[in-house]
Amino acid sequence: MPPEPVPADPGRDDNPAWPDRDPISAADREAWLDHLVASDDAPEPEEDEYEDVEPLTAGELAEIRAAAADELLAIDAATTGRRGPGTAGSARVFPGESSSPAASFGPGMVLDLTPGSAGLAVAVDAAAGDDDSFAGVSDAELLGVLCAWDRVEAHAAARKLPAVAELYRRRPEPGCEPQGPARMPMVCEEFTAAELAAALGESRGRAEELLGCAWELAARLPGTAAALRDGVISRAKAEIIVRATQFLDPAEAAAAEGLVLGRAGRLTPPGLRAAIGRAVMQVAPEKARKRREQAAKDARVQRWAEDSGNAALMGRELPSAECWRRISGLPRGRPS
Numbered sequence: 001m002p003p004e005p006v007p008a009d010p011g012r013d014d015n016p017a018w019p020d021r022d023p024i025s026a027a028d029r030e031a032w033l034d035h036l037v038a039s040d041d042a043p044e045p046e047e048d049e050y051e052d053v054e055p056l057t058a059g060e061l062a063e064i065r066a067a068a069a070d071e072l073l074a075i076d077a078a079t080t081g082r083r084g085p086g087t088a089g090s091a092r093v094f095p096g097e098s099s100s101p102a103a104s105f106g107p108g109m110v111l112d113l114t115p116g117s118a119g120l121a122v123a124v125d126a127a128a129g130d131d132d133s134f135a136g137v138s139d140a141e142l143l144g145v146l147c148a149w150d151r152v153e154a155h156a157a158a159r160k161l162p163a164v165a166e167l168y169r170r171r172p173e174p175g176c177e178p179q180g181p182a183r184m185p186m187v188c189e190e191f192t193a194a195e196l197a198a199a200l201g202e203s204r205g206r207a208e209e210l211l212g213c214a215w216e217l218a219a220r221l222p223g224t225a226a227a228l229r230d231g232v233i234s235r236a237k238a239e240i241i242v243r244a245t246q247f248l249d250p251a252e253a254a255a256a257e258g259l260v261l262g263r264a265g266r267l268t269p270p271g272l273r274a275a276i277g278r279a280v281m282q283v284a285p286e287k288a289r290k291r292r293e294q295a296a297k298d299a300r301v302q303r304w305a306e307d308s309g310n311a312a313l314m315g316r317e318l319p320s321a322e323c324w325r326r327i328s329g330l331p332r333g334r335p336s
């Protein structure tokens with residue numbers, strides 16, 4: 001994570017997946033203008049309608065100004081961006097006092113800056129109240145609670161993966177002794193994935209993915225493992241980095257992750273996928289080229305059943321310029 005808070009307005013976060021459009025669409029803007037015109041056309045009140053209304057005192061005017069300022073402050077605090085340690089949404093502390101059970105989760109407050117941990121889980125659980133009604137919790141504090149749960153969720157995943165790595169470590173393939181600082185064998189026993197799948201009620205394929213991710217984080221990607229443990233990134237983002245760097249040697253993998261971890265927390269998954277892809281091409285361009293050429297040999301079209309009962313069709317590893325042509329050119333008859 002960055003050693004100090006990032007600017008309060010990081011712009012578009014260098015996110016290659018960010019859409020190039022105005023924050024307010026043309027349709028929304030026109031609807032708002034129509035609303036203003038309709039308000040201007042409303043009939044004015046009769047002159048005697050306010051005859052019995054006393055003017056506001058200076059104290060009442062001050063209270064109205066303060067209430068309006070608090071409302072605008074809450075909106076400002078709730079829309080500052082990604083929240084958490086080292087991120088833009090928590091780089092600024094907003095003035096004012098709160099007596100809500102989630103006061104410490106306001107922007108820039110102590111629990112808004114706390115990395116994911118079991119202790120944070122206890123605190124964020126208490127903030128909801130006995131009936132999960134979040135009584136008295138402001139919008140800005142509620143967003144802080146949501147982001148804290150996100151960090152707790154990532155921390156839980158980070159603590160689960162070392163246990164998976166230990167299972168891998170205890171099931172080495174004969175002749176593959178543990179090696180390196182992480183004491184990880186290069187290959188585990190053939191039936192380790194089946195054992196893990198049975199224990200978790202998962203498919204064997206998903207168990208193999210968990211074993212591979214745990215090995216990569218333990219043996220080659222300590223920076224990504226630390227970011228996941230603190231809740232800076234989610235497990236889905238950690239897996240994006242793992243898949244993009246798995247064909248690199250340890251030094252290259254560490255260099256590639258180092259190019260993206262500083263902003264990985266605020267990038268969307270597509271943005272992170274594009275960023276780590278560019279980082280891999282930067283640190284190992286020849287390996288990236290060979291990987292693409294090798295993967296192209298496994299070009300295929302897959303078909304499976306959707307939950308609705310209909311079918312889905314997907315092209316994998318097809319040349320980008322020809323992907324649509326190949327899919328649309330398939331025979332339109334009944335599939336075999």
